Amino acid sequence: MNIISIQNNIGLPKYKQIILSIEKAIEVGKLIKGDRLPSVNKVCLAFSLSRDTVLLAYDELKKRGIIYAIPGKGYYVKSVEITITxxxxxxxxxxxxxxxxxxxxxxxxxxxxxxxxxxxxxxxxxxxxxxxxxxxxxxx
Structure with a gap:
């Protein structure tokens, strides 16, 4: 779970922290195209978050074309082009x-x-x- 980092009381919503963590991991090469992201349940358990929070972050990344989902399998890196907003x-x-x-x-x-x-x-x-x-x- 060293890809995602969540900090409390910094004034940034947790779903945005997830997005920024994944973008940073892509930027530094920790994640490459085709890599599998931590499951929604793993992220929820690791950081005591609701499923909605994690899904909101993953859905935003999906809309931006950075990740994609395979139902029943998980979320994967689709593009390492993170500058497209x-x-x-x-x-x-x-x-x-x-x-x-x-x-x-x-x-x-x-x-x-x-x-x-x-x-x-x-x-x-x-x-x-x-x-x-x-x-x-x-x-x-």
Whole structure:
């Protein structure tokens, strides 16, 4: 459990301390892509935290694309790119000159440390539904 560090009375919520601990472990090379994180139950027991606190931290890291979950197996490091603070899901019907202008303007004005993933459904309802369902919970 040397990956996660929690301190009391420092004015920083515990879920944010978990996030910062995992980011620091990635930054210094303690965690690499594919490594398994401590289970929610282990973190709860080690630091006397509620499951909601740990899940809040892990969910935030999931939304940022840093970790992913395999149901029944655990949480794993997906990306060592921790500078990305937001992930944006952008869905268009098709790419044309007007959509390209919107997209370029969007990228120009969105700011730094933001990852934009663009998708197209080409007027196919099944593709639209699949893209939405598969992306649910993975974007900020």
């Amino acid at each position: 937001q992930k944006v899901f952008l869905l268009f019907d098709e790419l044309n000159i007007f959509k390209e202008d919107i997209y370029n303007s969007f990228l120009k004005n969105i700011g730094k440390n933001v990852q934009v993933d663009i998708f197209f459904h080409h007027f196919n309802v099944q593709v639209f539904k699949k893209l939405i369902n598969d992306s649910n919970g993975n974007y900020t």
